[in-house]
Amino acid sequence: MENLSHYKRSQRLIYITEYFLSHPSQQIQLRYFIDLFQVSKSTISxxxxxxxxxxxxxxxxTIRAEVGASGGLYYQPHLLGQERRRFIRDVQFALTNRQRILPGNYISLDDILEDPYLLNQAARLIADYYNVSEIDAVMTVETNGVALAVMVAHYLRVKCVIARRDSKDTVGPTISINYVSGSHQEVRKMELPKNSLQADMKVLIVDDFLRNGGTIQGLTALLAEFNCKVAGICLFAENSGQYTMDLPAYDALFNVQLAYNKTKGHYELQAEPGEMLSF
Amino acid sequence: MENLSHYKRSQRLIYITEYFLSHPSQQIQLRYFIDLFQVSKSTISxxxxxxxxxxxxxxxxTIRAEVGASGGLYYQPHLLGQERRRFIRDVQFALTNRQRILPGNYISLDDILEDPYLLNQAARLIADYYNVSEIDAVMTVETNGVALAVMVAHYLRVKCVIARRDSKDTVGPTISINYVSGSHQEVRKMELPKNSLQADMKVLIVDDFLRNGGTIQGLTALLAEFNCKVAGICLFAENSGQYTMDLPAYDALFNVQLAYNKTKGHYELQAEPGEMLSF
Incomplete structure (x- = not known):
């Protein structure tokens, strides 16, 4: 092991800060720093x-201390105050101010979730909202929500598994289900490699947009086939009041709603922060 | 703007360290910290x-200083020394020690790129390898390389665009190309929304595995349709000496090779770090 006993407090602080930030949602032992810097427990504390x-x-x-035999420190990323308000304002602006209403009144969020700043902040908020110790994996389905799911998994420090519509490409054994796509009311398939998840894992479902709920129902059904538990369902945005399906409880960062503007003669989007963002 | 003039040096160091780490590959002005902490330029320096x-x-x-009118500081993530050696060793072990040879001698890397630690370190290495100022976007095609591409884009702080095989789902106007899939020698399609990329952008192509080069040729051809420039082509692993296609220059973190083990009567994988990892 490295020996950094020559480090002064100022250098230790920089080192430890970097260490916490590069190990989000992971157990960190005080002992590690005590041995590394050759200082007392009270100094590191x-x-x-x-x-x-x-x-x-x-x-x-936040840096949380967990007590007990397996105790240690956890760094859990937050997004509060000014940064949080800036994020909400920027997304609301982007949601309502662009040409994102596509044929069939489909709403595209691609440009928002391709913005490195907005994507990163959204992922921090989602990771922060759920109890990190309750999540073993993040799951989504290709392709729109994948970047968000990958970044959420990054901050939770768990694996991200991506269900495919059709793996004609070379993969090993898979488990697949059929589900009814809400947008088209047609039966579609999604599948995951059989070794992606183990039984009893607690899985957070992440997707970009809740339209009719078909995809969420599909992901939930697929998790049931793996005998996994739904630790939460999180959407970047939901289209309020348009559901045709029974859905388990879910959370959304933003609620959007299509409203017809009679004066202008076209549909417009209204966007509000979801309950998730109210605390 | 916030005023943190009551901060002592120890607190400033923590604050500034966090700021650099949460703003990778972005220009940061000294002036920001001078105003925030109300201290002199030499103190912040x-x-x-x-x-x-x-x-x-x-x-x-590294923290690089750029001079000139638009000068400022950049934090560029690295992965050196012990952490780098650990990453190489862990990946080599994973590459050669699992049941990753699928029917048709296809090699699956899914479990490696689903490991949050290995994925994160691979992305840092790739982001570090290219000159951040030369890259405007990262591009990949669904689905195997998406998590890696998203994380590379995160560290480069640029957008990640994901080409789709078939967007029967509701999107706006797209540009598509046909390409010959190396694995199946069949003509396939990939497409991107027309507003994903602007002309003259410098785009880094990222994918998980180079088998025959068909996918890379497709991505390169698609970029040409957008009048974008290839800033680099990076693979997590390449299958050495199996190419049937002409390819532009590319880099790979690892080289793998299938070798028939006569004693055991089956194929085995050999894995070596690529040139990218040699410095």
């Missing part, structure tokens, strides 16, 4: 306290 | 020097 206070002041994350 | 030295010592990144 003071360092961690300083870092925790700045993180909370900045609204960028 | 000293803080940044301390942080840069620890980052370089740790092998986790």
């Amino acid at each position: 003071e360092d961690v306290s300083l870092i925790r206070d700045v993180f909370e002041d900045k609204g960028c994350g | 000293e803080d940044v020097s301390l942080i840069r030295d620890v980052f370089e010592d740790k092998g986790c990144g």
Whole structure:
């Protein structure tokens, strides 16, 4: 193991800060730093306290201490205050101010979820909303929600599995289900490699947009075939009041609604932050 | 703007470290910190020097200063020393020690690219390898390489665009091409929404595995239709010496090769770090 006993407090603080940030949602032992810097437990505890206070002041994350035999520290990313307000404002603006209403009144969010800043902040918010210890994997279906799901999994430090519509490409054994696509009212297939998930895993479902709920029903049914548990269902946005299907409980960052503007003679989008963003 | 003039050096160091790490590959002005903490330029320069030295010592990144009117600081993530060696060893072990040879001698990398630790480190290495100022977007095709491409884009702080095989789902206008799939020697289609990329953008192509090069040829041809430039082509792994197609220059993190083990009577995988990992 490395020996950084020559480090001063200022250098330790930088090192430990980087360490927390590059290990989100992971258990970290004080012992690691004690051995690395060859200092006392109380010295490292003071360092961690300083870092925790700045993180909370900045609204960028919490450092939680878990007690007990398997105890340790966890860095959980947050998004609070000014950064959170900026994110909400930017997304609301983007949702309502672009040509995102496609033929059939389909709403495209691609440009928002391709924006590196908005994607990153959305993923931090979602990862922060769920209890990290309750999630073993993130799941989505190709393709629209994949970038968001990958980034959420990154902040939760768990695997992201991507169901495919049709794996004619070379994969190993898969489990597949049929589901009714809400948009087209047609039966479609989705599948996952059989070794993607183990029984009893707690899985967070992430997708970009809830239109009719067909995809969510499909993902939930696929999880049931793997004997996994739904730890949560999270959408970037939902189209309020348009459901034709029974859905389990879910959360959405934003609610959007199509409204016909009589004066202008076309549909417009209204967007509000969802309940998830109210605390 | 916030006023953190009450911050001591130790707190400033934590704050600035977090700021750099959450703004990879982005221009950062010293002025921002001078105004925020109400201190002199030389004080902030000293803080940044301390942080840069620890980052370089740790092998986790560089802070570069760019001069000129639009000058500023850039944090570029690295992966050096112990962490880099651990990554290479873990991937080599995973590549050669699992049941990843599928029917038709297709090689599946899914489990490696679903591992949050390996995925994250691979993305840092790739982002670090290319000159950040030369890349405007990352591009891939659904689905195997998507998680890697999303994470590379995250560290480069650019958008990630995902070409689709068939967007029967509701999207706006697209540009599509036909290409010859190397695996099946059949003509397939890939497409991107027309507004995904603008002319003259410099685009880094990222994919999981180079088998016959068909997919890479397709992505390159699609970029040409958008009048974009190929800033680089990066694969997680390539199957050495199996090409049937002319390909532009590319880089791969690992080289794998199928070798028949006469004693055991089956194929085995051999894996070596690619040239990308040699410096």
